[in-house]
Amino acid sequence: MSDSAAPLTTADGVPLKVSLRRAVRRSKFKALLLVSPLLLFLGIAFVIPIFEMLSRSVANPEVSTSLPRTVAALENWDRQALPDEPVFEALVEDLREGQAARNLGLLASRLNYERSGMRSAINRTARGLGSMEPPYREAMLDAHARWGELDTWKLIERESSPYTMTYYLSALDRHLTPDGEITMAPDNQQIHVSLFWRTFWMSGLITLMTLLLGYPIAFLLANLPLRHSNLLMILVLLPFWTSLLVRTTTWIAILQSQGVLNDMMVFLGVIADEARWQMIHNKIGTVVAMTHILLPFMILPLYSVMKTIPPSYMRAARSLGGRPFLCFRRVYFPLTIPGIAAGGILVFILSIGYYITPALVGGQSGRFITNYIAYHMQTSLNWGLAAAIASILLFVVVVFYLVFNRLVGVDKVKLG
Amino acid sequence: MTDTLEAQSATPAGAGQAGVDDAFARFTNVQKSYDGVELVVKDFNLDIRKGEFVTLLGPSGSGKTTCLMMMAGFETPTHGEILLKGEPISGLPPHKRGIGMVFQNYALFPHMTVAENLAFPLEVRHLSKAQIKEKVARALAMVRLEEFGDRRPAQLSGGQQQRVALARALVFEPELVLMDEPLGALDKNLREEMQYEIKRIHASLGVTMIYVTHDQTEALTMSDRIAVFNDGVVQQLASPDELYERPENAFVAYFIGENNRLLGEVSERLGDDCRVQLDSGDTVIAKPVAVGGVGSRTTLSLRPERVSILRGDAAEQFDNQFTATVQEVIYLGDHLRTRVSVCGNEDFILKTPNAQGFGVMRPGQQIQVGWSSADCRALDA
Numbered sequence: 001m002s003d004s005a006a007p008l009t010t011a012d013g014v015p016l017k018v019s020l021r022r023a024v025r026r027s028k029f030k031a032l033l034l035v036s037p038l039l040l041f042l043g044i045a046f047v048i049p050i051f052e053m054l055s056r057s058v059a060n061p062e063v064s065t066s067l068p069r070t071v072a073a074l075e076n077w078d079r080q081a082l083p084d085e086p087v088f089e090a091l092v093e094d095l096r097e098g099q100a101a102r103n104l105g106l107l108a109s110r111l112n113y114e115r116s117g118m119r120s121a122i123n124r125t126a127r128g129l130g131s132m133e134p135p136y137r138e139a140m141l142d143a144h145a146r147w148g149e150l151d152t153w154k155l156i157e158r159e160s161s162p163y164t165m166t167y168y169l170s171a172l173d174r175h176l177t178p179d180g181e182i183t184m185a186p187d188n189q190q191i192h193v194s195l196f197w198r199t200f201w202m203s204g205l206i207t208l209m210t211l212l213l214g215y216p217i218a219f220l221l222a223n224l225p226l227r228h229s230n231l232l233m234i235l236v237l238l239p240f241w242t243s244l245l246v247r248t249t250t251w252i253a254i255l256q257s258q259g260v261l262n263d264m265m266v267f268l269g270v271i272a273d274e275a276r277w278q279m280i281h282n283k284i285g286t287v288v289a290m291t292h293i294l295l296p297f298m299i300l301p302l303y304s305v306m307k308t309i310p311p312s313y314m315r316a317a318r319s320l321g322g323r324p325f326l327c328f329r330r331v332y333f334p335l336t337i338p339g340i341a342a343g344g345i346l347v348f349i350l351s352i353g354y355y356i357t358p359a360l361v362g363g364q365s366g367r368f369i370t371n372y373i374a375y376h377m378q379t380s381l382n383w384g385l386a387a388a389i390a391s392i393l394l395f396v397v398v399v400f401y402l403v404f405n406r407l408v409g410v411d412k413v414k415l416g
Numbered sequence: 417m418t419d420t421l422e423a424q425s426a427t428p429a430g431a432g433q434a435g436v437d438d439a440f441a442r443f444t445n446v447q448k449s450y451d452g453v454e455l456v457v458k459d460f461n462l463d464i465r466k467g468e469f470v471t472l473l474g475p476s477g478s479g480k481t482t483c484l485m486m487m488a489g490f491e492t493p494t495h496g497e498i499l500l501k502g503e504p505i506s507g508l509p510p511h512k513r514g515i516g517m518v519f520q521n522y523a524l525f526p527h528m529t530v531a532e533n534l535a536f537p538l539e540v541r542h543l544s545k546a547q548i549k550e551k552v553a554r555a556l557a558m559v560r561l562e563e564f565g566d567r568r569p570a571q572l573s574g575g576q577q578q579r580v581a582l583a584r585a586l587v588f589e590p591e592l593v594l595m596d597e598p599l600g601a602l603d604k605n606l607r608e609e610m611q612y613e614i615k616r617i618h619a620s621l622g623v624t625m626i627y628v629t630h631d632q633t634e635a636l637t638m639s640d641r642i643a644v645f646n647d648g649v650v651q652q653l654a655s656p657d658e659l660y661e662r663p664e665n666a667f668v669a670y671f672i673g674e675n676n677r678l679l680g681e682v683s684e685r686l687g688d689d690c691r692v693q694l695d696s697g698d699t700v701i702a703k704p705v706a707v708g709g710v711g712s713r714t715t716l717s718l719r720p721e722r723v724s725i726l727r728g729d730a731a732e733q734f735d736n737q738f739t740a741t742v743q744e745v746i747y748l749g750d751h752l753r754t755r756v757s758v759c760g761n762e763d764f765i766l767k768t769p770n771a772q773g774f775g776v777m778r779p780g781q782q783i784q785v786g787w788s789s790a791d792c793r794a795l796d797a
Contacts, residue, residue, distance in 0.1 A: 315490055316523035318510040320537035321588065327511075330536070334527045 050394070057387035060164035062110035063156060066103065067094040071160040074153070083153055088136040092129065099126045113382065114166060114175070115155050121146035151178035167388035192372065192389065199369045200396075202287060203351035209291040210298035210347050211340060218302035218339070223311065236299050244293065248357045251289040255279040255361075281363025289361045294350055298343035305339030341408040349397050369393065439499070440466040440624050441487065441592060446496035448482050456482050458648035460496070464626065466591075469618055471627045473635040474645030475671070480628045483645075484594050487626065489513050500592065511540075516585035516593040516623075520600055522577045524569035530556070530580050531565035537588040555587040558617065575606045582614065586621065595627045599634065611637050632672050636660065644668050660719075665706055666795045669717035676723070676764050678716040682707055682794065689789050692716060696760025701735045701789040706796045713797035720753075720765040722791040726784035734786030740764065742781045758785060 008016040064071055069090035077083050098104040104126055111118035121144040132139045140147040155178060159166075169175055173190040174182050184190070217236065221229050239247060254260045257276040265271045279285060309332065317327035355370040362368065369389060376386035404410065441464040448457040457479040464470050472480035485491040487498060489510035497504050505513055524533055531552050538548040556562050559579035569577055578598060585593050595614075599607045615638055618625055629635055635642045636656040644651045644659065644667070652659060652668045663669035670677070680694035682704070690704040692714055700716060707714045726737065740758035747770075754766040754777060766785065777783065 310521060310523065312519045312521060312523040313525060315488075315510070316517065316519055316584075317525070317536070318490075319488055319513075319515060319517040319594075320540065320584065321511050321514065322536070322540045323511055324509075326540060331525055335525075 053387045053394075054391055056383060057167050057391045058163045058165065059384065060110075060159060060162055060166075062107045063159040064162050066098050066107040067091065067156065067160070069094050070156065074157050074160070077153070077157065079150075079154060079157070082137075082148065082150060085135055085137045087153075088140050088147075089134070092132060092136045092140070095122070095126055096129050099129060109381075111155065111159070113170070113385075114159065115146075115152065117146055118152070118155075120144070121152070154178040164384075167384040168392070170385055171388040171392055192369070195367070195369045195372055196392070198367075199352050202283065202366075202368070203348050206287055206290045206294060206351050207298075207344050207347045209287065210295050211344065213291065214295055214298035214302055214343065215336075215340075218299045218306055221299070221303045222306035222309070236296055239293065239296060244356060245360075247293055248289055248360050251285065251292070251361055252280055255285055255288065280361055281366070283362075283366040285361035285363065286358045286366035286368075289357050290351060290354060293357060294347045297346045297350060301342035301346060302336065302339040305336055305342070309335050338408050341404060345400060345404045345408075349400060352396065353393060439463040440468070440501060441626070442499040443483065443487075444497050444499070446483070446486065446493045446498060448479070448486065448491065449494045455494075455648055457486075457493075460648075460650060462643060462650070462653065464624060466624055467622045469615075469625045469627065469638060469640045471629060471635040471639035471642045472645055473629055473632060473642050473671075476630055478645040479648040480643075480645045481596055484596055484626060484628050487592075488515055488517050488594055514588075514590050514592075516588070516590035518578075518581050518585045518593070518595040518598040520597045522569070522581040522598075522601075524577055524580055524584070526569055529566050529568055530561065530572070533569065533580060534565075534584050534587050537584065541588060551587055555583040558586070559583045559613070574602050575610060578602060578610055579613065582617065586617070586623070590623065592624045592626070595625065597629055598627075599629075599631075607634070614638065636672070644671060646671070662705075663717060663793065663795065666715040666717065666797070669715075669793065669795055674720050674765060674767075676718040676720060676761065678718070678759055678761055679797070680714060680716065682710050682712050682714055684710060690794060692794060694759050698738065698759045700759070700792060702792040702794040703790055704794045707794045714794045715797055717793045717795050718787060718791060720767040723764075723766050723785055723787045725754075725766065725768060726786050735789045736792065737784060737786040740783050740785045742777045742779050742783060744779060745777055756783070756785065 010016055010019045067090075070087060073087040073090040074083065077087065095104065098107065104122055108119040108122040111122065125140065125143045125147070128143050132143070146152045158176070158180065166176060169182060170185070171192050173185045173193045175185055177183055217232070221232050221236070223229075224232065252259070256262070257278060257280075259280070261279070262271070262276045266273050266276065271277065279288070313331055313335070314327055317331040318324070322330065352368070353370060354368060355374060358366055358368040359371050359374070362371070370393075373386045373389050373393075376382045376389070401410070441462075443460045443462045446457055446460040447455055449455050460479075460483055462470070472483060474480045482491060486493050489505070489508060492506060498506060500513070500515075524530075525536070528536070534552045534555050535548050538551055543551070552565070553562070556565055559582055561576060561579055561583070564572060564576065564580075569580065572580065578601075581598065585595075598614075599610050602610060611634060614625075627635075627638065636659075639656055641653060641655055642659055643653045646667050651671075652664045654662075659668060659672050663672060666677070669675050678692075678694055678700065680692040680700070682690050683693040683699070684691040685704070686701070688703070689701050690707065692700045692702050694700060694716075702714075702716050724734065726734075738758050740756040742754060742756050743762065744755040746753040746755070749770065751770055752768050754768060755762075756764050756766060758764045
């Protein structure tokens, strides 16, 4: 073709591409106008918070803003011995300024995350600042023993950078030694990694359970006559019309030790009254309730795939001599794999980010990593750590999404 | 054609029918109802000889596909018995019947290659790898798709998919192959090509085929015998030429080929012929086929090509001659379709070859038309 040699033009000589762009510009603009409220909303409520969270997970402003003189004075420090008088003088000035502005609390918490005892060191020193006389080096060493330790000064120097990876490290139960090496936290302080694993394997189990329960229902939905399948579809969608909280607390009523199920089992003589099953506020409670709540998200993508498989495939396989189970395994099942993958990824991603249900029925042992994000947000007020855990979760979800998109294609996720 | 009449008669299996040995497949008094209220198949009797190509032809909803599905084992007869090689097969699940089947939408497994599709029936029969390879290659050669074994069905054209479906239904060498409107999704040229292809394969393999279609041209071209279905009942079972030339009732005459209908009442029996008083007042001599005595209502059936336009030539003499008014002339290349009004029928069609000697007719023109009483069949009303 001679496209490159002589570009096509319209009758009056305008290049065709320019003319086309002009023609569609107006309709493009209109389309953009229609979606702009949603785009604006997404930007404010979704994109900005995510970036805020990501930046908070590495942000480290406390030392550099509260101790600017100390940080400057430490620039030429050799890290071999305690700093000299000018550094102590700078620290005292910084602390005095901080006490006047009443913002030493943030600094104290921040340093205390990395090295216990730092909060009391700062608070006690700050109380004695008024009467402190030069030489400050001796006065400070008297005020609190932490100031006489080399590691304290290494910490202050290290955390003077406006960015830090310590939140991510502690999200993975690791921390930096004073010399900057990554080590595991002591055994009794390791919580997050095991919580991550628990979240992942329990989400996997929940996904498997929804698949086992949902596959036959989706098959019925796709193959029953319309009258019956409509009724079944309403039953599948019914949970969406009920409050999530109601559905979750109903499980408490059913599964608790004085609950419906246990009472029935005792009444039927299956179990003794004093040996009632503990099915709530543990892993069983979380798995049961979450399987129930997430079931529609497995059924609907499966159904949308199964609906497109004509019954003639199975008939053809049967007529060719295959036993029913073999036909299912060789013909029907492989064709539903996109649906299984779509439902699986949906349930798994929803599950690892689920908060309310594990919080209500999970007890101590059935809790997810999301419950710790909430804990760090609301109770320990360590937002940096909460942001780091949440970012790791986001990263895992994105990786799953990319793998899924590569293997199956995200356009396969349909809800009906 | 004696056995066709017998097969159609209401007598149950046994007396008067062809011997059990003759019938490769047989439906006896088969009835089918889905809802317990209506019968989809009312009383189906059919004997099929080994190697025969039988077509079940009828409009949609006439019960022909249901009959095929009952033979394949996907539907169970509500009443009656289906025999294959003399054995009743109602209790046999589909995968044990050994019947090849070609579906309307081909039903090729989309996640398998063409060769894997063909290997499927052989694998479930536990053939050795070498045997499977050889048979698959032979089946692909039969439908002339040797190069396409590694393709997925979605990468093939409709005609190629159709041929793969055919090869898959034949690769395990079944003695009976069922086809459910297999050419319905193809365009006209491809359909004709595939008709010959199926005929060729049928002739070369000698398998018995039962073919379901609603396309009468397809049925006429391919079949040894055709069972015309309507409303759950076989209207006529006969060879293609028999069906076209000698339809036994008004439905068959209307459904097979083009047909001019004249309504009237028998006024007189004349030996082999009868005189029919049409509703328009004209009188026609016709051949009584399915009419009662004098006074009974009848539909006269007349093929367009059997009606001649008379040009005052004394050599042309018919026992039925009328004056007709030309309504419309449609030019169709090799022939002209002329719609005239005659004997009270406004939609009476004539077909005249586009040959020398046939002058151009104009709407409104009066012409003389005539036909032989032998071509004018008096059927049920």
